[in-house]
Amino acid sequence: MKTIGDQQLLKRINRSVLLRLLRAQPGLSRARLASESGLTKSTVSGLVRELIEDRWLTESGAAVADGLGRPSTPLSINDRVRALIGVEVGVETMRVVCVSLLGEVLHADTRPLHGTAPAAACALAAAMCAQAWDEIASRGLEVTGIGVGVPGAVDDATGIVLFAPNLGWRRLDLLPQLIDAFAAEGLPRVPVQLQNEADVAALGEYEFCDGEGEDPLIFVDCDVGVGAGIVLNDRLFTGAQGMAGEIGHSILQADGPLCSCGRRGCAEAFFGSRMMGQGPGDVRRAGEMLGVLLQNLWMTFDPRAIVVGGSTCVRHPEFLQSARETVHRYADAAGMPPPVVRGARHGLLAPAIGAAALALHEYLRPMHPNTVERRERASPQLLMR
The missing domain is CATH 3.30.420.40 (ATPase, nucleotide binding domain)
Incomplete structure (x- = not known):
């Protein structure tokens, strides 16, 4: 029998539920954690005690009214350990x-x-x-x-x-x-x-955000290579063999410029950092082609947000602006609201x-x-x- 192992796994699952709730909503009380998680108050109380002892959580010394009938102590992730x-x-x-x-x-x-x-x-x-x-x-x-x-x-x-x-x-x-x-x-x-x-x-943008993470979320990295990370249903979507998001060699133009892979018209051939021209017209054209790629990702995954990062965005701010304008043009033509298209919060990091x-x-x-x-x-x- 696997009773002990099953109980340990169940405890880990329940602990993770509480940690994730408090990452999204700092300051929840034990009573509110029970209400939000569906766990019993006694289960939550025991798990919170363990998480405080293990220094995953900390509690405020001042009790506040939590709207459930009596004062409660706010809890939060302990980020000092x-x-x-x-x-x-x-x-x-x-x-x-x-x-x-x-x-x-x-x-x-x-x-x-x-x-x-x-x-x-x-x-x-x-x-x-x-x-x-x-x-x-x-x-x-x-x-x-x-x-x-x-x-x-x-x-x-x-x-x-x-x-x-x-x-x-x-x-x-x-x-x-x-x-x-x-x-x-x-x-x-x-x-x-x-x-x-x-x-x-993509995980960094999803996990380290204020409140609930944007889901689905796509991160497009424009550097020497071009790739995408996809968060879907609270998990990374990596495909059957880890190949999901390898968009650098998706074809944007059948008779386009020669790519380092030997094919023509790949995304990297238009806006990989080694291939992209330096003139204003070149950067704007590259941004338009990125916008085409983002439009295709939008239609494929229907994300709440598309985040674009990488050295190309840092060196050429107009690159992302051109891509965003292109996505909005497609959205206006279809009469649909576009997803949020924004730059990476932490730039090259x-x-x-x-x-x-x-x-x-x-x-x-x-x-x-x-x-x-x-x-x-x-x-x-x-x-x-």
């Missing part, structure tokens, strides 16, 4: 950030990535994470998990990088190399998660911050079919309490 590390392995740069459980950036570092050898990339990531860890420890915080985003398709179950064309990686089992590099730098063992950089950027959000996202969703397998593979002997 735990931190998360996020790593973006870019094509030309490496970025590492530390964030609080609520998404506040506590540390950020960017360094050039010289060469594409996996061992060198892992070593640089580990050295930067070690420095970040020291910075967080000096503040009296402990790191709960590390997330890593890479510019390529990642198998959602195994964590294998299926292909990252701009780095020349194919079927690369990167996660063990990262864990070994972290150990070589003397980092304590914590869960390590690996995912596509656009996917994690979006994938790294999203990578930090990845570990928290996985922890708060214990029933995800791949969560246990991926967490055990990432760190076999240590799960987050």
Whole structure:
């Protein structure tokens, strides 16, 4: 029988429900948590006590009226104990950030990535994470998990990088190399998660927001490559083999410019940073083609928000404006309200911050079919309490 295991899983699920409610609505009381979650008051009371003891939650000393008949003590996520590390392995740069459980950036570092050898990339990531860890420890915080985003398709179950064309990686089992590099730098063992950089950027926008997250949400990353991350029904939508969102080589014009992949008319051939012209007319035209791509994503997923980030947006603000105008023209022609189209909240740090959000996202969703397998593979002997 699996009674004990089932009870432990049920407790984890219920704990995650309360944590997610308080992330979306800080200040809820125990009574309101019971009402919002559907759990009994006694269950909520016991779980809250455990979460306070484990330093996931904190409570205000002042009781307030909660509208349910008697004064209650507001609860909130304790962001003064735990931190998360996020790593973006870019094509030309490496970025590492530390964030609080609520998404506040506590540390950020960017360094050039010289060469594409996996061992060198892992070593640089580990050295930067070690420095970040020291910075967080000096503040009296402990790191709960590390997330890593890479510019390529990642198998959602195994964590294998299926292909990252701009780095020349194919079927690369990167996660063990990262864990070994972290150990070589003397980092304590914590869960390590690996995912596509656009996917994690979408998670960052979704998890670290005010109130309820926008769902569905699409993040489009416009850098050397072009990719998309999709949050659908409170989870990343990665497809059957981790290939969902590989939009850089979707065809926007049948007889368009030659792409690095050998085909013509790919999205990257119009607005990948290595291909895009520098003149005002070139940037505006590239933005219009991005708008065509965003219109197609809109019609495919009907998102509440489309977020666009990456170095191209930072260097050319008019690029995103042109894309937004194009989407609005399509919407006006169809007589339909367009989705929100906006820039990334944290600019170039979006994938790294999203990578930090990845570990928290996985922890708060214990029933995800791949969560246990991926967490055990990432760190076999240590799960987050």
